[in-house]
Amino acid sequence: MPPVARFLRHARSAFGWIALAASVAVAGPLLAVDHVAIRRAEEAEETRLSGRVVVEAVDKSLLFQTADGGLYAITAEQVVHRDSDPQPFEPVSADDLGKQLLATLPAGFDVHRTRNYVFAYNSNKAYVQWVGALFERLHRGFHTFWQGKGIKLSEPEFPLCVLVFADDESYSSYVKQHYGEAASKLAAFYALSTNYVTLYDLTGVGALRREGSRRGNSGQINEMLSHPSASQNVATVVHEAFHQLQFNCGLSQRYADVPLWVAEGLAMYFETPDLKSAQGWRTIGAVHHGRLRDxxxxxxxxxxxxxxxxxxxxxxxxxxxxxxxxxxxAWAMNHFLMQRHTKEYAAYLKVVAAKPPAVVQTPEDRLKEFTAAFGELEALDAEFLKHVQALR
Known part of the structure; x- marks a missing residue:
C-alpha cells in the first residue's frame, strides 16, 4: 500500500483530537503551499503531503488538505517536519486527477469523464456510462432543488471523483484495505477523507471484463433494475452521491459538526428510487415507503x-x-420540514452550512439552534406526527 494510502487508512480514527481540543484555529485563504512530513508510531516510512492547513488545533494537530481534496487528520505527535513555499495552492485539474488515479489504482482501470465527474473504473463501460447519467441527473436535480429553496450553492473546488469496481469482491478488498471492514459491506459509500464515492457494478456483468470480455449492455442494466434488491441498491448509490454534492457545493462543510438527522435525513429525502426511470431514480422528495415503514x-x-x-x-x-x-x-422529519416549514428549514440549513470544520457543538447548543428555527419541541412534534399519519 502506498504511504499516503496507508496513512489515510487510519485518518478517520485520528479525528479523536477534534473533540478533545479546547479550541481550534480555522485557517483562512492561503497564498502558499504547505508541506508536512508525517509518521505513525508503528510505521518506519515517512509520508509527505503537500497542500494547505485547514485547521490547526491548540495542541498543533492538523486538519490538512491536499490538492485532490483529500483531508488528513494529523496529530501533533505524527508531525516530523513542516515548511511552506510561495507557490499558491491550486486544486488538481480533472485531467490530472484522472492520471493520478490510474497511477495509484490496480491495473485495468480506465477513466470516464462526464460534465461534472471523473470516473475511474474497471467495470463494464456500459455500466459506468449508466452511473454517469444517474450522477449527472442527480447533480442537475440537486442544484435546481436548492435554488428553488433560496439556498445559494457553490461550484466544487475539487473534481468530483467516483471509483467504480467491476464486482463486489474487488470492491470489498479495496475498501477494506483503505477504509475498513464496515464500509466494505455497503453497496456504495462517500468518504469524507478522500472526497470520493466508491461503488461496484451492481449488475454483475462487470466481472466479465475481468475475464477478458467487454460485453454488457443496457439490457443487463434493465435486468438489474427489475431485481427485488435493486431499489435499495440504487437508493444507496444516490444517497452517497448526495453526500458528495452536499459537502462539495456549499450545503455543508466536511468534518463540520453537521447533525446526522440533517445529513442522513436529507440524503434519504433525495434517494427515493424510481425503477421505472432508465436511471433508476428521478424524483426528489417522494414518499420513501421503506423509511416510512421503519x-x-x-x-x-x-x-x-x-x-x-x-x-x-x-x-x-x-x-x-x-x-x-x-x-x-430522520427521513420523516426532513419530509415534514421540507413540506410544512420550508422557509424555516432553509434558514436553518444556512446555519448548518456555516459551521466550520472540527468544532463540536454541545447538545444544548444543538437544541438552542433547533428551537430558534422551529419553535418549542412539543408543538412541533404534535404537528410532525399528524404529518406522518397522513402520508400514503
Missing part, C-alpha cells in the same frame, strides 16, 4: 423525548439497536 414501526413505543434525542446528538444513529428507527425518524 418509522411507523417505531411509533407504538416512541418515547416522548424522541424528537429531542434526535436533534441534540447523534447517539441514536450509532447504536445498532436503535439506528433503524433513528434513520426512519
Amino acid at each position: 418509522f411507523r414501526g417505531y411509533l407504538p413505543n416512541r418515547p416522548e423525548a424522541s424528537l429531542k434525542s434526535l436533534v441534540v446528538d447523534d447517539k441514536r444513529f450509532r447504536d445498532a439497536r436503535g439506528a433503524i428507527a433513528a434513520y426512519g425518524e
Whole structure:
C-alpha cells in the first residue's frame, strides 16, 4: 500500500483530537503551499503531503488538505517536519486527477469523464456510462432543488471523483484495505477523507471484463433494475452521491459538526428510487415507503423525548439497536420540514452550512439552534406526527 494510502487508512480514527481540543484555529485563504512530513508510531516510512492547513488545533494537530481534496487528520505527535513555499495552492485539474488515479489504482482501470465527474473504473463501460447519467441527473436535480429553496450553492473546488469496481469482491478488498471492514459491506459509500464515492457494478456483468470480455449492455442494466434488491441498491448509490454534492457545493462543510438527522435525513429525502426511470431514480422528495415503514414501526413505543434525542446528538444513529428507527425518524422529519416549514428549514440549513470544520457543538447548543428555527419541541412534534399519519 502506498504511504499516503496507508496513512489515510487510519485518518478517520485520528479525528479523536477534534473533540478533545479546547479550541481550534480555522485557517483562512492561503497564498502558499504547505508541506508536512508525517509518521505513525508503528510505521518506519515517512509520508509527505503537500497542500494547505485547514485547521490547526491548540495542541498543533492538523486538519490538512491536499490538492485532490483529500483531508488528513494529523496529530501533533505524527508531525516530523513542516515548511511552506510561495507557490499558491491550486486544486488538481480533472485531467490530472484522472492520471493520478490510474497511477495509484490496480491495473485495468480506465477513466470516464462526464460534465461534472471523473470516473475511474474497471467495470463494464456500459455500466459506468449508466452511473454517469444517474450522477449527472442527480447533480442537475440537486442544484435546481436548492435554488428553488433560496439556498445559494457553490461550484466544487475539487473534481468530483467516483471509483467504480467491476464486482463486489474487488470492491470489498479495496475498501477494506483503505477504509475498513464496515464500509466494505455497503453497496456504495462517500468518504469524507478522500472526497470520493466508491461503488461496484451492481449488475454483475462487470466481472466479465475481468475475464477478458467487454460485453454488457443496457439490457443487463434493465435486468438489474427489475431485481427485488435493486431499489435499495440504487437508493444507496444516490444517497452517497448526495453526500458528495452536499459537502462539495456549499450545503455543508466536511468534518463540520453537521447533525446526522440533517445529513442522513436529507440524503434519504433525495434517494427515493424510481425503477421505472432508465436511471433508476428521478424524483426528489417522494414518499420513501421503506423509511416510512421503519418509522411507523417505531411509533407504538416512541418515547416522548424522541424528537429531542434526535436533534441534540447523534447517539441514536450509532447504536445498532436503535439506528433503524433513528434513520426512519430522520427521513420523516426532513419530509415534514421540507413540506410544512420550508422557509424555516432553509434558514436553518444556512446555519448548518456555516459551521466550520472540527468544532463540536454541545447538545444544548444543538437544541438552542433547533428551537430558534422551529419553535418549542412539543408543538412541533404534535404537528410532525399528524404529518406522518397522513402520508400514503
